[in-house]
Amino acid sequence: MCGIVGAVAQRNITPILVEGLKRLEYRGYDSCGVALHVDGKLQRSRSTSRVADLGKQVEETGLNGFTGIAHTRWATHGAPASHNAHPHFSPTSDNARIALVHNGIIENHDELRKELQDLGYVFQSQTDTEVIAHLVDHMYQGDLFETVQQAVKRLHGAYAIAVFCREEPHRVVAARQGSPLIVGLGNGENFVASDAMALAGTTDQIIYLEEGDVVDLQLGRVWIADVNGKQVEREVKTVHAHTGAAELGPYRHFMQKEIFEQPRVIGDTLDGVTGVMPELFGDGAYQVFKDIDRVLVLACGTSYYAGLTAKYWIESIAKLPVNVEIASEYRYRDSVPHPKTLVVTISQSGETADTLAALKHARAQGMEHTLTICNVSTSAMVRECKLAYITRAGVEVGVASTKAFTTQLVGLFLLTMTLAQVNGRLSEEEEAAHLKALRHLPASVSAVLALEPQIIAWADEFARKENALFLGRGLHYPIALEGALKLKEISYIHAEAYPAGELKHGPLALVTEEMPVVTIAPNDALLEKLKSNMQEVRARGGQLFVFADVDSRIQSSDGVHVIRMPEHYGQLSPILHVVSLQLLAYHSALARGTDVDKPRNLAKSVTVE
Structure with missing residues (x-):
């Protein structure tokens, strides 16, 4: 969600900026733009189309320069429209002195807008970002670095900004508070971005800015001031980010590709796991796990x-x-903190603003034992937590998470085993059985993927529907929730999930012949109860679509459609069942002709609250 790239160099940086935006496309956006310092003036190009279209637009107009910024925007304040796209100029586009891009939300923008309008500033957008641009212009007195340091003191909310000025042609200033921002170091050139991936192939020397930092980028130096205005040194890290756009290969969409990558990435996430070892989660993990007596999980969406x-x-x-x-x-609610709590955050990107804020809130309440399950080792979440398990899903381009989810489940199951072992609740026999099941997971997931032709037949039926119910019991209720989310995310079919036992307490009123009811039916202790719930659906004329374990003794009949899973997989069964639901959502969306990888209104990495 929202991406920033900026550069100061002695070469034309337009290709770097546009390529950086392409690498940030996976985060989700609905407009994009670039601004450069050209012959003593500020020039820009903006688009509500894809970054590729912006690149053609820039090439056609010959927009080149040595200093500039670029942005992908996910709309918060103001519709996805060219006049709301970043970069924003101040005072006006014809006589611009300041160019600025911004991630985040400024909570006091209304107050600042009125103040600036009273000073004569004319607003050309509905964004909170234009407020910052005019504020910087109003406060500017010849030194952009000092101006930004003063201007950010007026801002309430979360932001990462990058700004340059007509009067200082070889300088970009950036600042962050509650939204990630990194600096890339080059030879006689320097860069800023919201994600190290944006600079892959340009530099691997990365500085992660901290809360309140303001950075001054010039050709030969990088100067950082902390929240108190004091010069500080931040550690330079070598980061080998993904160096190119992911290739689709034989697949139609990245989501399909990522679904089929799951056997491999589950294997990668388990690579090196030879037993239950607390050190898998970092130094000091054993003592932390011995000290805790409860767990608090903080996450959003699929996580x-x-x-x-x-x-x-x-x-x-x-x-x-x-x-x-x-x-x-x-x-935002009153909760009861407990110091012996293990606070576990889960995030694909490690930059999810709501989860980061919740983590900081938990720590402020005195809960210092923190662990994250995350897919990005260099992310803010990993840096903020004492312990971490890094999944190896690789770059996930599709907005609807698939392989990130299943690798998160693998990491969480390893955490479960470790907590059990440390606290004397896991025998050697149980450990060996769980490890054997984990190692067999890639082969089992591959067997589920082989069900794709049968699922495609169901998807053709779903594509004609506008509503669906998903049912699960016990361990599989969260998987029903995830299946419903996937279907609504990419096919735009309204879907809800319920514990199957809750059906008679309200949702049964919705069941008709036009309401498909997807049922997850593993052969576990709740199977007979689930069969009773299924009969409740059939008695009302509902159509059941059942993913049944091979030994569950559920037969296809009138109004009951059954796809048999390859095997029952015990505690790890949710990982197999969710793969079948991913395929159902994908092929339903395909049949409806939606934009599978970039569903409307959604973003991949949600970096605003």
């Missing part, structure tokens, strides 16, 4: 459903109480 699944595992196997919280809600 939240991974946390709900882990609750069943941890309480069943490790015998520790678990509370799973939606991160965006947790920090």
Whole structure:
């Protein structure tokens, strides 16, 4: 969500800026733009199309320069329109002195807007970002670095900004508060971006700015001031980010490719795991796990459903109480902190603003034992937590998460086993059985993927529907939630999920012949109860679409459509069942002709609250 790239160099930086935006496309956006210092003036190009179209636009107009900034925007304030796209200029586009891009949300923008309008500034957009541009212009007195340091003191909210000035042609100033920003170091040139991936192939020397930092980038130097205005040194890290756009290969969409990559990435995530070892989660993990007596999981969206699944595992196997919280809600309610809590955050990107804010809130309440399950080792989440397990899903381009989710589940199951072992609740026989099942997972997932032709037939039926219900019980209820989310995300079919036992307490009123009911039917202790719930659906004329384990004794009949899973997989069964639901969502969206990889209104990395 929202990407920034900026550069100061002695060469034409337009290709670097445009390529950087292409590498940030996976985050999601609805407009994009670039601005450069050209012959003593500020010039820009903006588009509500894809970055590739912006690149053609820039090439056709011959927009070249040595200093500039670029941005991909996901709309918050103001519709996705060219006049709302970044970069924003001040005072006007014809006589611009300041160019600025911004990630985040400025909470006091209305107050500042009125103040600046009273000073004579004319606003050409509905964005909160234009407020910052005019504020910087109003406060500017010859030194952009000093101006930005003063201007950010007026801002309330979260932001990462990059700005340059007509009067200082070889300088870009950037600042961050609550939104990630990195600096890339070059030879006689320097860069700024919201993600190290944006600079892959340009530099691998990266500085991660900290909260409140303001950075001055010039050709031969980088100068950083902290929140108090004091010059500080930040560690330079060598970061080998992904160096090119992912290739589709034989697949039609990245989502399909990522679904089929799951056997490999699950294997990669388990690489090197030869037993239950606390050190898999970092130095000092054993003592932390011995010291805690409960777990708090903080996450959003798909990662939240991974946390709900882990609750069943941890309480069943490790015998520790678990509370799973939606991160965006947790920090805004009164909760009861407990110092012996292990706070677990789950995030694909490691930059999810709501989850980062919830983590900081938990720490402020005195809960210092923190661990993250994350797919990006250099992310803010990993840096903020004492312990981490890094999944190896690789870059996930499709907005709807697939391989990131299943690798999160693998990491959470390893955490479950480790907590159980440290607390004396895992025998050697149980450990060996769980490890054997984990090692067999890639082959089992491959067997589920072989069901794709049968699922395609179901998808053709779903594509004609506008509503669907998903049912699961126990360990598989969170998987029903994830299946419903996938379907609504990319096919735009309204879908809801319920514990199957709740059907008679309200949702049954929705069941008709036009309401497909997807049912997850593993051969576990709740199977007979689930069969009763299925009969409730059939008695009302509902159409059942059942993913049944091979030995569950559920037969296809009138109104009951059954696809048999390859095998029952015990505690790890959710990982197999969710893959079948991913395929159902993907092929339903394909049949409806939606933009599978970039569904409307959604972003990959949600970096605003």
